Amino acid sequence: xxxxxxxxxxxxxxxxxxxxxxxxxxxxxxxxxxxxxxxxxxxxxxxxxxxxxxxxxxxxxxxxxxxxxxxxxxxxxxxxxxxxxxxxxxxxxxxxxxxxxxxxxxxxxxx
Amino acid sequence: xxxxxxxxxxxxxxxxxxxxxxxxxxxxxxxxxxxxxxxxxxxxxxxxxxxxxxxxxxxxxxxxxxxxxxxxxxxxxxxxxxxxxxxxxxxxxxxxxxxxxxxxxxxxxxxxx
Numbered sequence: 513x514x515x516x517x518x519x520x521x522x523x524x525x526x527x528x529x530x531x532x533x534x535x536x537x538x539x540x541x542x543x544x545x546x547x548x549x550x551x552x553x554x555x556x557x558x559x560x561x562x563x564x565x566x567x568x569x570x571x572x573x574x575x576x577x578x579x580x581x582x583x584x585x586x587x588x589x590x591x592x593x594x595x596x597x598x599x600x601x602x603x604x605x606x607x608x609x610x611x612x613x614x615x616x617x618x619x620x621x622x623x
Numbered sequence: 624x625x626x627x628x629x630x631x632x633x634x635x636x637x638x639x640x641x642x643x644x645x646x647x648x649x650x651x652x653x654x655x656x657x658x659x660x661x662x663x664x665x666x667x668x669x670x671x672x673x674x675x676x677x678x679x680x681x682x683x684x685x686x687x688x689x690x691x692x693x694x695x696x697x698x699x700x701x702x703x704x705x706x707x708x709x710x711x712x713x714x715x716x717x718x719x720x721x722x723x724x725x726x727x728x729x730x731x732x733x734x735x736x
Contacts, residue, residue, distance in 0.1 A: 543724075554627075554713055554727035554730050555713070555727040556727070557724040600666070602724075611717075611724070611725060613666045614665060615663065
């Protein structure tokens with residue numbers, strides 16, 4: 513199966529919280545990442561979390577890691593129109609030192 | 624100036640032509656990568672280089688070649704372009720561990736007609 517899986521689309525009303533979910537398969541992954549891609553641009557690293565952490569918060573962003581279930585989530589509080597983008601989850605695999613990306617979740621903001 | 628610069632930003636080329644995409648970085652990073660992005664398929668790794676003398680194939684290297692001319696420069700060539708190589712191409716860099724993620728360029732949109 514896919515190394516990193518995430519849903520392809522998410523629609524959220526402006527002002528609500530967005531939660532983007534991701535599952536990964538390599539239990540020995542050392543770091544996990546969230547990237548943001550705006551239209552016409554490259555991927556921008558939003559945040560990363562080390563595998564021995566459960567949570568990381570940075571302003572409106574909260575990352576939760578459940579290692580038992582190999583589940584990573586990104587919560588964006590007070591979603592704004594500027595948050596409209598594709599969000600990629602990624603894991604750094606210990607076995608070959610590579611970063612593997614999911615296919616991305618397109619976040620659509622409803623007025 | 625951007626940390627990772629890709630040229631050209633857009634290119635239309637004909638089937639069978641040779642084309643080179645260039646990437647340069649000012650991060651001082653050792654590791655450089657080439658990815659292609661296709662709708663619904665996410666990012667797929669074409670080639671990567673951990674230092675100037677190191678070149679490795681990624682998951683989809685057929686039809687592509689690379690050259691690491693210096694620590695700061697990593698170019699991708701399509702020897703004989705074909706239409707299914709139409710895609711968005713990204714260069715990325717990381718430090719020698721890769722732990723803190725990659726820095727991406729803005730991409731090259733390539734269309735093969």
